[in-house]
Amino acid sequence: MKRLLAFLFVGLVAAAPCVALAQQLTVSAAASLTDAFKEVGAKFEATHPDVTVRFNFGASGMLLQQIRQGAPVDVFASADEQTVTRGVEAGLFDESTRRDFATNALVLIVPAAQGSPVKSVMDLSNPAVRRIAIGKVSTVPVGRYTQQALEKAMLWDALAPKFAQADSVRQVLDYVSRGEADAGFVYRTDAALMPGKVEIVQAVGGHDPVTYPVIAVSASRxxxxxxxxxxxxxxxxAQDILKRYGFSQS
Structure with a gap:
């Protein structure tokens, strides 16, 4: 037994330098980046054998709040410029590292194969449309893009009673794919994940460009x-992976 314990101790001591060299990178990223970033992270790890990339996906505004409250994050990737700018102004991010790496598009979707009366944004006023899924404007960038588009079309106030507000763009997608909402606003890349469950009826304009900035967190170790x-x-x-998931180059 003593020999076994001694052997284990020597083994642990020998392994200690390897453990010390191991690094972990924590990346908080917009929910719409989930699938693409998981693959990007795996490729990055392959080129950095001693690194583990840990992702935290969610609504950009919610992720910013977590960082503001002290969450140990190294990199932040947002689905909008506004959220990153707020973080820069609060001293949370290193502005010199900021860069745009992808773009996306806002689309209107409906449940597939249900004979929806919705063929465009203007059809959302149809009485048959009872529930419209949108991201929460305060924390979800797709919600702000949606608000801009509907205000441009002079429909925001009229449609407000129909809104089902979601905590992320992926929740909007879930609501529509399960038929719990008659229509919803998501990114083109999200809609592409469920071709048999949701249908894109219109690419929606009238909003700020959907640009994805990434930045280093000032408190990163x-x-x-x-x-x-x-x-x-x-x-x-990395750009080839993003392109495969439907993102465009910035």
Missing amino acids: EKALAKAFLDYLLTPS
Whole structure:
């Protein structure tokens, strides 16, 4: 037994330098980036064998609140410019590292194969449309893009009683795919994930460009690694992954 314990101790001591060298990068990213970033993270890890990338996905505004409250995050990727700007103004982010790495499009979706009367934004006023899923304007960028588009079409106030507000763009997608909402506003990339359950009826304009900025968190303890990840997002390898998931290059 003593020999076994001694052997285990020597083994642990020998392994200690490897454990010390291991690094973890924590990335908080917009929910719409979930699928693409999981693949991007795996590719990044392949080029950095001693690094583990841990993702936290959610509504951009909610993620900002977590960072403001002290969540240990190294990199933040948002679905809008406004949320990053608020973080910069609050001193949470290193503005010198900010860069745009992808763009997207706002689309109107309906449940597939249900003979929806909705063919465009103007049809949302139809009495047959009882529930419209949108992201929460205060925390979900897709909700703000939706508000801008509907205000441009002079429909925001009239449609307000029909709104079912969701905590993320993925929740909007779920509401529509399950038929719990008659229509909803999501990004093109999200709609593409459920081709048999939702149908895109219109690409929606009248809003700010859907641009994805990424930035290093000022309190990060892995500043060099965070910069390496930011740089990687602009490489052909990462951009090819994003393109496959429907994102366009910024």
